Amino acid sequence: MKLAELTVKAFTDELASSSPAPGGGSVAALAASLGSALSSMVGRLTVGKEKYKDNWESMEKVIESGDALKDRFLKLMEEDTEAFNDFMAAMKMPKDTEEQKAARSKAMQEGLKKAVQVPLETLKACKALAEIALTAAEKGNPNAITDAGTAALLAKAAGIAAAYNVRINLGSIKDEAFVSETNQVVKETLDNIFNLADQAGKIVEKALG
Amino acid sequence: MKLAELTVKAFTDELASSSPAPGGGSVAALAASLGSALSSMVGRLTVGKEKYKDNWESMEKVIESGDALKDRFLKLMEEDTEAFNDFMAAMKMPKDTEEQKAARSKAMQEGLKKAVQVPLETLKACKALAEIALTAAEKGNPNAITDAGTAALLAKAAGIAAAYNVRINLGSIKDEAFVSETNQVVKETLDNIFNLADQAGKIVEKALG
Structure with a gap:
């Protein structure tokens, strides 16, 4: 069953269980x-309200991106749990002969790369989220300023959490060039997210006085 | 229908809609x-594993608190949306006569106090969450260290977001003593959450190297 088809209550129960997936990456x-x-x-609380007409165009883009990201992140939530389960399946492959050991090791390395790539995609998409959250804070209906601020906070928290998942899995990957390149992407993307989210946070703080 | 009974997918769709509730407070x-x-x-990935026996007692407490907080926050998610809807209902009360105006104003002030109290409860419970997330980072199964770190990140993000919702609603409350006291509680609770979550973050960073 897909995680997105669980009720919110059932999802939190499944998360709390002793099964390691879903875990922090899916969350x-x-x-x-x-x-x-x-x-x-x-966006939807802004577009259509005459008072904010100058911002409709920007906020229409926020709606379009926000809707697409919402569904993309739900897919990444499923993929993160799948990647973990694939890696665990590789771990359980037989290792009696040299041939089996080599096949298991190869499957584990492939599983780990997937377990890096999924949270890396999440991290990159968190930058896109931080961008629209900042626009929402700047140009959205001021009555919803704390909602825009909450979106920015989640972009930052989810970005750091996704980076944790990339980094912990990188630790077991032997391809050094891949590890080094990926670490660089993580660092740069997180810097961008912090910058965007902190700008949004300042706008909210100013509005709250 | 309760929000917790929606599927995860339906919840995100409802959130994205033009209806202002559920909003950042419920999120x-x-x-x-x-x-x-x-x-x-x-906790469950730690208790029962011989290797971590010294930490079982601490982690049993994490499980007990974590399970209770999980359900408590789901209730607060419902209550935040209810409080908002109650306030909107008060806003729509008739205001043709002086008597009606007074009744509407009283209902609005009461609604606002509830709209402050619910996120204030969320904020306080986020401190309890930050406490168990820190214990999980310190004493949990090291294979799940990024999950503990993610819990701490969410305690911090949710705490700040809850504080946004307290503060924006305080802005319309006329009872100055209540406003001043509440602002003080918000500040102190956030300071505590930051301290706990940042300690957990440092433990995760150290483990990730």
């Missing part, structure tokens, strides 16, 4: 999906 | 529920 993606949906909501 | 509570469930999971 990062879900938190980012919630932030995307909030950004879309701010 | 803060949901994010905190996810962090609570992750903390419980780390």
Whole structure:
């Protein structure tokens, strides 16, 4: 069954269980999906209101991106759990002969790369989320300013959590060039997210006085 | 229908809609529920494993608190949306006569106090979440260290978001003593959450190297 088809209550129960998946990687993606949906909501509370007419065009783009990101993050939530389960399946492959050991090791390395790539996609998409959350804070209906701020907070928290998942899995990958390149992308993307989310946070703080 | 009974997908769709509730306050509570469930999971991945026997007692407490907080935050998620809807209902009360105006104003002030109290409860519970997330980072199964870290990140993000919702509603409350006291509680609780979550973050960073 897909995680997105569980009720919210059942999802939290499944998460709390002793099964390691879904775990932090899927939760990062879900938190980012919630932030995307909030950004879309701010857009919809802005477009159509005469008072904010100058911002309609920007906010229409926020709605479009927010809706797409919301669903993309839900997919990443599923993929993160699948990647973990694939890696665990590789771990359980037989290792009696040299041939089996080599096949198991190869499957584990492939599984790990997937377990890096999924949270890396989540991290990159969190940058896109931080961008629309900032626009929502700047140009959205001021009555929904704290919703835009919440979206930015989730982009940052989900981004750091996704980066945790990339980094912990990188630790077991032997391809050094891949590890080094990926670490660089993580660092740069997180810097961008912090910058965008902190700008949004300042706008909210100013509005709250 | 209760929000917790929606599927995850339906919840994100409802959130993205032009209806202002559920909004950031309910999302803060949901994010905190996810962090609570992750903390419980780390507990369950620790207790029973001989290697971590010295930490079983601490982690049993994390499981107990995590499970209770998970459900408490889901209730706060519902209550935040109810409080908003109650306030909107008060706003729509008739205001043709002086008597009606007074009744509407009284109902609005009462609605606002509820709209402050619900996120204030969420904020306080986020401190309890940050406490167990820190214990999970310190004493949980090291294989789940990023899950504990994610729980701490969510405690912080949800705490700030809950504080946004307290503060924006305080802005319309006329009872100055209540406003001043509440602002003080918000500040102190956030300071505590930051301290706990940042300690957890440092433990995760150290483990990730």
